[in-house]
Amino acid sequence: MSVATPAWLSLDDARERALAATPVLTGTETVLLAEALNRITACAIQAPVNVPPWDNSAMDGYALRAEDADLNTCIPVSMTVFAGDSQIQELARGTAARIMTGAPLPAGADTVVMQENVQRNGDDIVITEPPRQFANIRRKGNDITHGDTVISAGTRLNAAHLMLLASQGLDTVTVYRPLRVGLMVTGDELQTPGTPLQPGHIYESNRTGLKALLAPLAVSVTDYGIVPDDKAALINVMRRACGEVDMLISSGGVSVGDADYVKEVLESLGDVNFWKVAVKPGKPFAFGMMDNTCFCGVPGNPVSAYVTTQLLVRPVIERYQGLAAPTQPLALSATLTTAVQRRAGRTEFQRAVMHPTQGGWQVTPLPRQSSGVMSSVTQANCYLVVPAEVSTLDAGSPATVLPFDTRLTPEGVL
């Protein structure tokens, strides 16, 4: 008897299909560096100046000609140079200049001896360690040379990029305009936090989590609120979003229940590119286009919404924003402390705790993996990835883990 294969895309295929259908922003704007963190450069940036702009000292000490630096010989100190000094005289032959870190190197000097390697006797110095030519000198353009491409187009600007742009004397940068992302959740049972809970209701938490996941991506979010399980209401909000945002993320109502209308409404307003992905949690994820607005329908179960936003929505946002190279989660190998038994078929992202040992990382999946159990996401510090075709992983076998962060919460969160 043949077994029908489910019409689900693999996670990789789903991601590829979503990325292939996603447009790239064209609008750009010039913003102050102070407002540019996490924005994406719209063009390559060439260095307007050399860094450093001139040869300068890397140490507090004495600048001189290396050939004059005979050990145990008294060398007169003929001048002093501070950082910020200009119009510096040439260094007289056979003499040294007292020099501070960052001060321009006087013409003629070709080495700096740090003051710890010098004895100062009144107006003279005696060198106790022989200096190499060009030691302790930061050469003009050594860090960045005028005209170099310092940042390429499609780069998400981090703190280091902003520092580098500032070192170039720039106070603005041209970036893609913010991606306009709409967020809606659907469900008659959903109630805004901060109000007394009504019978049959639960507190709505997905918008809070998704907004936080989107925050580092520097998108501009329009909150379309809680939409009832009602086709007309969904059509109304989704049609409005079409004219207002580049991308709409909806949560809930995307499975097969009698009040799950999201996919049907997407079909009526645009095209469903795919629905259902072989991923756990997150199977009923839907992707499509409504005119030029990209649509991502994440499942309502909180963990499913959270995980699919990380796995599928984030790459789509990055592509749409103009990021040149999509980001990849850091994947490490860890040894399983306990066996994993499960039904094969979907790539599974289990909430787990990883910790360092002398032999490398170990990983322990958390006991509660239901997609409604958000508390285990807060207790985990990584996902344990179980490949789609695998039903058993033995204790002691290697497994792939995706740390939530580069700084892990220590063991003890359990």
Ligand SMILES: Nc1nc2c(c(=O)[nH]1)N[C@H]1C(S)=C(S)[C@@H](COP(=O)(O)OP(=O)(O)OC[C@H]3O[C@@H](n4cnc5c(N)ncnc54)[C@H](O)[C@@H]3O)O[C@H]1N2
């Ligand atoms: N017969 C089947 N039933 C279900 C299937 C299936 O294949 N066959 N798939 C299950 C899977 S897997 C998932 S995931 C869920 C997803 O369903 P929906 O996207 O339609 O989500 P809802 O039914 O609207 O909600 C599910 C669950 O999550 C709660 N929820 C929804 N939104 C929020 C929110 N914003 N904040 C907090 N909690 C939320 C909701 O109350 C439900 O308990 O379908 C399975 N069913």
Ligand code: MOO
């Ligand atoms: O795909 Mo669902 O997220 O397993 O509950």
